[in-house]
Amino acid sequence: MLSGFKNFLLRGNVVDMAVGIVIGVAFGALISALVKDLLTPLIAAIIRAPNFANLSFTINNSRFLYGDFINALISFLLIALAVYFFVVLPMNALIARFYPQKGAAAPTTSCPECLSDIPRSARRCKFCGQPVAVPTASDGHGSPALQRMRRRVARRAFGANFPSRGNQTVRTPRRGA
Numbered sequence: 001m002l003s004g005f006k007n008f009l010l011r012g013n014v015v016d017m018a019v020g021i022v023i024g025v026a027f028g029a030l031i032s033a034l035v036k037d038l039l040t041p042l043i044a045a046i047i048r049a050p051n052f053a054n055l056s057f058t059i060n061n062s063r064f065l066y067g068d069f070i071n072a073l074i075s076f077l078l079i080a081l082a083v084y085f086f087v088v089l090p091m092n093a094l095i096a097r098f099y100p101q102k103g104a105a106a107p108t109t110s111c112p113e114c115l116s117d118i119p120r121s122a123r124r125c126k127f128c129g130q131p132v133a134v135p136t137a138s139d140g141h142g143s144p145a146l147q148r149m150r151r152r153v154a155r156r157a158f159g160a161n162f163p164s165r166g167n168q169t170v171r172t173p174r175r176g177a
Helices: 003-010 010-047 067-100 146-160
Strands: 057-059 062-064 108-110 117-119
Touching: 062 108
Parallel strands: none
Antiparallel strands: 057 062, 108 117
């Protein structure tokens, strides 16, 4: 029974968390002392108030110590700034260095034959090998290379019944011959 508890305590993340909490409490006490003993008197000297901790107001015999709240607020802001600049930013830099993010994915289109996603600039499908039309020119017909590829695809699909160039008439096979 105690060996399981010992294994739990000696696991890396439990010990790391305990060390982090102890260091965090000590750091909080250090920042509170910095605010109470150095920054608050400096700010008080600038605004000509002797001590923030003594600032208060009274309503119906109830005393509200807002100066102590100001001290706690300054402590919180300093701790948050220190954690951000000394923990968060360095960790983000380390993560970015060791795990670089991949760039944006290239735009894709689907293959007309097998319907798989292929890059938009591909001339053939990498899965089935089917030629894919890539419109690039603004005239609506594409570049000359694209037009040649379309003619090749059409010739393969329709055989001899497809004109090879220009506005040639389509040869139709004779019926009954």
